[in-house]
Amino acid sequence: MALGTQDRSAPAPPEPPPDRAGGGRKGSKSRKGLAPYLLTLPGVAWLVAFFAAPLGFMFLFTFYDGTIDIGYSFTSDWPQTYFEAFTTYDTQIIRSVIYALIVTVATLLISFPMMYWIAMKGGRRKNLFVLLMLLPFFTPFLIRTLAWQLVLSDQGIFLGTLKDIGLLSADFKLLASPLAVISGMTYNFLPFMALPLYVALEKLDSSLLDAAADLYSSKREAFLKVTLPLTLPGVFAGSLLTFIPSVGDFIDAEILGNPNTTMIGSIIRRQLLVNQDYPTGAALSFLLIAGILVAVFLYARALGTEELTG
């Protein structure tokens, strides 16, 4: 079974370039109809091999019971796996959702003014400013977070100095707390919010703002009635790109937090890589996926899906 999917994972040969639009209108009607589908083939093959198939196997795992040493067997009691996974780790699931919500709002509040300034007042140097904002993120996620661990350590260069000059009490701590984890995630996920916002703000037609001014609207009104609604698609995309990975993040919680800040990503990692309880790990993954799908659906409904196309 596994081998079969492996075969399909071979990259599909590149398709011949399709006829230019409008060319051969009469002669190749069937080819023209097929071309768009053929074009998606490499993408679909990739998705099937590296996303759908592994996901399918993970899903299968949730119906099994056992360990690596004794082997796995199908269990009719599989709902119990889901139930137990949820009731054992509900604290961590709820905590992850709360942290991710805070992170989404925080990145929005931080990056909106920043990107607004770059898009509206950046002038010719817009791209330079965006590059400067992205520069720290050229280092890997893990290295950045480990660097924070060093910078924020109790006696490190930052807190240590502040303590030495008496601005902080000697037992003040940042690491191993929810604040450290949320701050770390806010920092790490900032570009995921900032870039979609920038795109939305950048393509905003400034003549619309001129028109608003001509119609005697105040700057505040123009912002609320013109700028904000037109950038909502950016807010929506940015929120999804920030919220979804932060719910499942475990690096920040493990490096900057402690067992009181454990997130569900850590639990899934431990179940799969340390305890090697695959059924529980897989069940938790699917609970998380289901939860995120529902949340995204509700969010899309609330914000109005017609906004999404911009």
Next chain:
Amino acid sequence: MTELERIMSAVSPRGVSRREMLRRIGIGAGGASMAGLLAACGVEGEAEPPAAEGKDPLSTAKVAGELNFANWPAYIDKAKGASPTLEQFEKATDIEVEYKEVINDNLSFYATIREPLASSQPVQWDLIVVTDWLIAKMADLGYLEELDHSKLPNFSKNAGAIYKDPTYDPDNAHSVPWQSGITGIAYNRELTGREITKTEDLFDPAFEGQVGMMTEMRDTMNLVILSMGINPEDATLEDARAAQEKLLKQREDGILRQYYGNDYVQPLAQGDLALCMAWSGDVLGKTLGSDSKVDFVVPEEGGMLWTDCMAIPQDAEHPVDALEMMNFVYRTDVAAQMTAWINYISPVPKAKPILAGAKDSYTRQVADSPLVFPSKDMESRLHSYKNLDPEEEEEWNDLFNEVIEG
């Protein structure tokens, strides 16, 4: 960090075969590798009974000239970025050693090799060093090669009596000790402001957010049980529950900073931890013969004594090279050289006179330390882990996981 090492080693192709790379990528991408997937399709993961191996390749195989050695950090002598012991070994035997410090705690490491072992695939390592209880567990499952003791003359000649025929591995059939060590407490005098003497101090609210404990279930649970006045070897499930209560309270009251593997050394050194559970050799190297602010103590209530052992994973590709290494480190001069640097308890008692005769005072101090060559008095204060049967192990693990998973 384990995670860092894992990711680093997954990205770096050095010393990793193509198949191994694919296997790791499989784990990284889907969380389940091929063996697991096959198992999901109904193919049983098999744990072969040890006796089923009739054609043991170990007696006929020859030295291959290559050895992949997995060990813990700071567990071998080092000088100028290399290890004299490994260099001497390479010179004496013509075997090239790939020595990797990839083990941060027993279970995390075991998890990286368990799947190929369960599906009878060779693992990446020819020689591993894990703690006694894991040796027993792996030997039971048939995951370790049987040792050919005719190739280990130095072991039978030089190993201390208590290291031969141990309870966790009768007749040393699958393992020989690498080093023993003590689980006790390390503390930073400047941050605690007082001497630390008891395990109970790890639960003192005065050290809020500055206490480190261990991800090793056996170390943490047994030390806490010991601090409640119970000999861990007689501990019941009730005692384990009481220990769990105590650990949960420590966590919920914010006294605990974090659970650590071997990576507690860094936060201890940089002052994030005022005191933490520690392994003797890690700390001794920094305290002996210097006025370091960090100290190691065996708590009044007692400490834990354990033995890390060398073993050859089943179907390893270069088993005879691994035997050569096992034999080599039991040479008295090599054992002394390693002990002078790593400061754990050597299984070779004859290393002591060699160290005591050294020219520099640091090495003589190592020879005199009761933590490196335990005195009778010290021995009486040390205890072994409780021996857990598989069912108990699961119960204890469940209790402990609840604490460290938050």
